Amino acid sequence: MMELYLHLPFCRQKCRYCDFASWSGQEHRIPDYINQVIREAQQHAQTLGVQAVDTVFVGGGTPSVLPPSMMTSLLEGVFRFFPPKPNAEFTIEANPGTLTREWLDAIRKLGCNRLSMGLQAAQPQLLKTLGRIHTAEDAAVSARMAREAGFENLSLDLIFGIPGQTREMWRESLDFALALSPEHLSCYGLIPEEGTPLNADLDAGRLTLPDEEDERAMYDDALSILANAGYDQYEISNFAKPDRECRHNIGYWTREPYLGLGLAAASCFLATGGGCIRETNPSNWEGYAFVVDKKAPREQEIVSHEDAQFETLMLGLRMTKGVDEKIYEATFGESISVRYGSRLKSLQQRGLLEHEGGFWRLTRRGMDIQNSVLVELME
Numbered sequence: 114m115m116e117l118y119l120h121l122p123f124c125r126q127k128c129r130y131c132d133f134a135s136w137s138g139q140e141h142r143i144p145d146y147i148n149q150v151i152r153e154a155q156q157h158a159q160t161l162g163v164q165a166v167d168t169v170f171v172g173g174g175t176p177s178v179l180p181p182s183m184m185t186s187l188l189e190g191v192f193r194f195f196p197p198k199p200n201a202e203f204t205i206e207a208n209p210g211t212l213t214r215e216w217l218d219a220i221r222k223l224g225c226n227r228l229s230m231g232l233q234a235a236q237p238q239l240l241k242t243l244g245r246i247h248t249a250e251d252a253a254v255s256a257r258m259a260r261e262a263g264f265e266n267l268s269l270d271l272i273f274g275i276p277g278q279t280r281e282m283w284r285e286s287l288d289f290a291l292a293l294s295p296e297h298l299s300c301y302g303l304i305p306e307e308g309t310p311l312n313a314d315l316d317a318g319r320l321t322l323p324d325e326e327d328e329r330a331m332y333d334d335a336l337s338i339l340a341n342a343g344y345d346q347y348e349i350s351n352f353a354k355p356d357r358e359c360r361h362n363i364g365y366w367t368r369e370p371y372l373g374l375g376l377a378a379a380s381c382f383l384a385t386g387g388g389c390i391r392e393t394n395p396s397n398w399e400g401y402a403f404v405v406d407k408k409a410p411r412e413q414e415i416v417s418h419e420d421a422q423f424e425t426l427m428l429g430l431r432m433t434k435g436v437d438e439k440i441y442e443a444t445f446g447e448s449i450s451v452r453y454g455s456r457l458k459s460l461q462q463r464g465l466l467e468h469e470g471g472f473w474r475l476t477r478r479g480m481d482i483q484n485s486v487l488v489e490l491m492e
């Protein structure tokens with residue numbers, strides 16, 4: 114099993130809350146960048162071998178900033194070394210306001226079968242606070258265009274906890290998204306990141322976040338509204354119609370190996386005993402060009418057997434299904450109850466974890482305080 118991630122760090126305009134490795138006004142770099150990513154794929158193929166991948170995820174950044182011909186050159190170049198398997202899930206992220214029918218037709222032709230779009234909110238004032246370049250109506254137009262182009266698997270992102278957002282606005286945003294009948298929805302709580310313009314506004318008191326109680330109520334609204342609409346929650350922030358869970362992300366949460374290509378992209382190669390080696394590309398243009406041109410070593414982290422055991426719990430407990438104790442034991446040669454027994458039991462007795470059908474999972478109450486549960490498991 115292998116997953117492939119491609120990072121495209123180009124955006125039309127930088128959103129006010131975003132600290133991802135992405136920049137606006139850098140389109141002149143696209144041709145060189147495409148060559149570098151293809152060369153990086155070739156270098157990895159020399160050590161890993163040419164191999165077909167189970168999932169492809171093209172993220173960023175805003176991949177829809179790449180014109181159709183450049184997207185085609187990039188993906189055809191990378192797929193010479195890491196082609197998608199015939200039944201692969203192949204997602205590309207796109208932003209409303211940057212999509213054209215020509216672009217959608219081009220990515221369909223390349224085999225893309227899942228489109229993930231950032232809607233974020235239905236209200237113009239909230240989209241402005243976030244610094245988004247589109248309106249909610251743009252998202253609706255893009256979603257309709259994607260359907261016409263043949264996309265049967267559409268995912269939308271929404272954000273709650275935005276300064277100025279009320280519960281009523283949040284419910285309106287959920288209703289707006291549901292009217293577009295996406296197969297998948299991600300609902301993220303806003304995290305103000307250091308160094309972003311939005312965070313500076315919050316620090317200076319120009320903006321105020323909704324209080325914690327309201328934010329929790331918004332999350333609860335998402336759980337009930339989406340459940341009523343036929344979406345299963347399969348991870349803390351992710352909801353899907355049956356069989357439409359994002360296979361690529363489930364791969365991350367179940368610690369499948371992945372290859373990340375492009376600036377700031379990370380790869381994870383499994384090691385014996387359940388540990389892994391994680392490599393991360395530099396997150397600036399010059400550094401990335403250097404590691405590709407000179408075949409220089411990337412930043413490397415060795416995840417030990419013990420760290421991997423905790424990572425399995427940390428990632429597995431994000432999912433509503435939980436951690437499979439049989440897979441855990443097969444991976445680490447040690448039962449989860451031997452490793453974490455008394456702590457798991459104590460959390461279970463306090464109603465924060467449940468143990469059922471060979472899986473350990475967080476209860477609803479446990480999900481609310483997931484970080485404290487993990488700290489307790491780590492001690």
Ligand code: SF4
Binds near residue numbers: 173
């Ligand atoms: S479009 Fe996405 S990656 Fe680009 S700035 Fe906005 S949030 Fe960040």
